[in-house]
Amino acid sequence: xxxxxxxxxxxxxxxxxxxxxxxxxxxxxxxxxxxxxxxxxxxxxxxxxxxxxxxxxxxxxxxxxxxxxxxxxxxxxxxxxxxxxxxxxxxxxxxxxxxxxxxxxxxxxxxxxxxxxxxxxxxxxxxxxxxxxxxxxxxxxxxxxxxxxxxxxxxxxxx
Amino acid sequence: xxxxxxxxxxxxxxxxxxxxxxxxxxxxxxxxxxxxxxxxxxxxxxxxxxxxxxxxxxxxxxxxxxxxxxxxxxxxxxxxxxxxxxxxxxxxxxxxxxxxxxxxxxxxxxxxxxxxxxxxxxxxxxxxxxxxxxxxxxxxxxxxxxxxxxxxxxxxxxxxxxxxxxxxxxxxxxxxxxxxxxxxxxxxxxxxxxxxxxxxxxxxxxxxxxxxxxxxxxxxxxxxxxxxxxxxxxxxxxxxxxxxxxxxxxxxxxxxxxxxxxxxxxxxxxxxxxxxxxxxxxxxxxxxxxxxxxxxxxxxxxxxxxxxxxxxxxxxxxxxxxxxxxxxxxxxxxxxxxxxxxxxxxxxxxxxxxxxxxxxxxxxxxxxxxxxxxxxxxxxxxxxxxxxxxxxxxxxxxxxxxxxx
Numbered sequence: 062x063x064x065x066x067x068x069x070x071x072x073x074x075x076x077x078x079x080x081x082x083x084x085x086x087x088x089x090x091x092x093x094x095x096x097x098x099x100x101x102x103x104x105x106x107x108x109x110x111x112x113x114x115x116x117x118x119x120x121x122x123x124x125x126x127x128x129x130x131x132x133x134x135x136x137x138x139x140x141x142x143x144x145x146x147x148x149x150x151x152x153x154x155x156x157x158x159x160x161x162x163x164x165x166x167x168x169x170x171x172x173x174x175x176x177x178x179x180x181x182x183x184x185x186x187x188x189x190x191x192x193x194x195x196x197x198x199x200x201x202x203x204x205x206x207x208x209x210x211x212x213x214x215x216x217x218x219x220x
Numbered sequence: 221x222x223x224x225x226x227x228x229x230x231x232x233x234x235x236x237x238x239x240x241x242x243x244x245x246x247x248x249x250x251x252x253x254x255x256x257x258x259x260x261x262x263x264x265x266x267x268x269x270x271x272x273x274x275x276x277x278x279x280x281x282x283x284x285x286x287x288x289x290x291x292x293x294x295x296x297x298x299x300x301x302x303x304x305x306x307x308x309x310x311x312x313x314x315x316x317x318x319x320x321x322x323x324x325x326x327x328x329x330x331x332x333x334x335x336x337x338x339x340x341x342x343x344x345x346x347x348x349x350x351x352x353x354x355x356x357x358x359x360x361x362x363x364x365x366x367x368x369x370x371x372x373x374x375x376x377x378x379x380x381x382x383x384x385x386x387x388x389x390x391x392x393x394x395x396x397x398x399x400x401x402x403x404x405x406x407x408x409x410x411x412x413x414x415x416x417x418x419x420x421x422x423x424x425x426x427x428x429x430x431x432x433x434x435x436x437x438x439x440x441x442x443x444x445x446x447x448x449x450x451x452x453x454x455x456x457x458x459x460x461x462x463x464x465x466x467x468x469x470x471x472x473x474x475x476x477x478x479x480x481x482x483x484x485x486x487x488x489x490x491x492x493x494x495x496x497x498x499x500x501x502x503x504x505x506x507x508x509x510x511x512x513x514x515x516x517x518x519x520x521x522x523x524x525x526x527x528x529x530x531x532x533x534x535x536x537x538x539x540x541x542x543x544x545x546x547x548x549x550x551x552x553x554x555x556x557x558x559x560x561x562x563x564x565x566x567x568x569x570x571x572x573x574x575x576x577x578x579x580x581x582x583x584x585x586x587x588x589x590x591x592x593x594x595x596x597x598x599x600x601x602x603x604x605x606x607x608x609x610x611x612x613x614x615x616x617x618x619x620x621x622x623x624x625x
Contacts, residue, residue, distance in 0.1 A: 073245060073248065074366070078237075085238070091240075095242045099251060100251060103248045104252075150236060152236065154531065154533055156232055156236045178230055179237055209229050209232075
C-alpha cells in the first residue's frame with residue numbers, strides 16, 4: 062500500500078503538468094483540469110490498494126483521472142461518453158492551424174492525440190488509459206499524424 | 221520521416237501547452253485523507269558526497285584522470301525501500317520507447333544537496349538526495365528526492381551528445397529564472413560549466429559513480445544574485461579534457477514580464493497571457509455572434525512598458541499580441557488578415573480612421589476601428605481583394621492587396 066502510494070506521489074511530482082494539460086481539453090479550462098487531476102490523484106491514492114500491478118501504474122492512474130475529468134465534464138455538459146465529447150484546445154488562438162488540424166479529426170481520435178502530445182504517453186499507456194488496443198492507438202495516431210502533416214505542409218513547414 | 225513529423229507536431233503542442241506549475245501534493249493528501257506516503261531521512265545541508273562511499277579513485281575514473289570525487293557504486297549506501305519504489309515507478313511509467321528495467325534492488329545513494337526544486341523562486345532551498353540505479357541493459361536511472369530524475373540509455377559514443385545514450389544530460393528548475401540545474405555526464409565530458417547571461421561562468425563539481433553506472437552527476441543551486449535578466453543562468457556547457465566546449469544546453473533567459481502566466485479577463489475568462497499584459501484592465505472592443513453562431517471577441521489592455529496588448533477569438537481561431545511601441549512603429553498602417561470562418565482582423569495605426577474592405581465581387585464595406593483594431597465578419601464567399609486605410613479626411617493612406625480566392 063505504502064509503496065504504491067509512494068509511486069503515485071512520484072508520478073504526480075514528475076508528471077503533474079502533463080496530466081493537467083492532457084485533461085484540459087476534456088474539462089475546458091486549465092483551472093478545471095487542475096481540479097480534476099487533484100481529485101483523480103486523491104482517488105488513486107485512496108484506492109492504491111486496488112492497484113494490482115497488472116498494467117502500468119501510470120496507465121491505471123490515467124484511467125482514474127480521466128474518469129474523474131469525465132464526471133466533472135458531465136456536471137456541466139451533456140451526458141456523453143468520452144469518445145463522443147467535442148474535445149478541443151483550451152486556448153485555440155495559440156495555434157490556429159494546429160487547432161484546425163485537430164478539429165478535423167473525429168472526436169474519438171482527438172483524445173488519443175492529446176494524450177500522446179500533451180501527456181507524452183507511450184502507445185501502451187494510452188491503450189491502458191483508454192482501455193483500447195495498442196494497435197488502435199497506433200493506427201489512430203498514424204492517421205492523425207498524416208492529417209496534421211498536411212496542415213503543416215500547407216503552412217510551408219518543411220517536413 | 222515520421223519521426224521528424226512527430227517531432228514537429230510535438231513542438232507545436234509544446235508551444236500551446238500551459239507550462240505553469242500548479243503541483244500541490246498536500247492538497248491531494250488532504251482530499252485523500254491522511255495517507256503516509258514517503259519517509260525521507262534528514263540529512264545535513266549542502267552537497268555531501270556519501271562519505272563512506274568516497275574512494276580515492278576508482279578504476280574507470282583513473283583511466284581518464286577524473287578530477288573530482290568518485291563513488292564506488294557497490295560500496296555506496298543502499299537506497300531505502302521507499303526510494304527503491306521510485307525506481308519501480310520509472311519501470312512502470314516509462315516515458316517512451318519501452319521498459320527501462322531499472323534494477324530496483326541495486327539503487328544506491330550518491331549525494332545530497334540543497335536547492336530549490338519546487339518554489340521556483342530560488343528562495344526555498346530544501347534538501348534533496350540523489351539515488352542512482354543501474355539498468356539491466358547497461359543504462360541507469362536516477363532520482364533527486366522531491367525533485368526530478370530520469371533515465372539514460374547505455375552509453376553510445378556515436379549517439380548525439382544529449383540523446384538518451386549520449387554523453388551529457390542537463391535539466392533545470394525554473395521560475396522566472398533557472399534556480400537550479402542538475403544532470404549527468406559520461407566520458408569524455410570532463411567539466412561542466414554554468415554560464416550566465418552577464419558572461420560569467422562557474423565550474424560545477426561533478427561526482428563520478430563507478431561501474432555499472434560509469435557516469436558523473438552534478439547539481440548546482442543558482443545563487444540569488446543570479447536571478448535577474450541580466451545575469452541569469454543561460455547555458456549549461458559540457459567541456460572535454462582540453463577545455464573545449466562539446467555540448468551546450470540552452471536554458472534561455474526571458475524577461476519575466478514576457479512570460480505567459482494565467483490571467484483572468486474582466487468577464488472571468490481564464491487565459492495565458494504575458495505578464496506585461498494588464499488583463500485586469502482589459503476592455504472588450506468587439507463582441508458579436510457570427511452567422512455560424514460563434515462568439516467573436518477582441519479585448520485590448522494596457523501593456524506594461526507602453527503600448528497595447530490584445531487577444532481575440534472568432535470561433536474558428538484567434539490570436540493575441542503584445543507589440544512594443546517600437547515593434548508597432550515598424551508595422552504598416554494596417555496589419556491584418558482574414559481568418560477561417562470569414563472574420564477579418566486588423567491592427568491599425570492611429571491615423572487610420574476608416575478601413576475599407578474591397579471584395580473581388582466589387583462589393584465594398586467600411587469599418588471603423590475601435591482602439592486601433594478591427595474585427596469584422598465579412599459577407600459569405602467574400603474573396604477579399606484589397607484593404608484600404610483611409611484618413612479622417614477620406615484620403616487613402618495605405619493599400620494592402622489580399623490573396624485572391
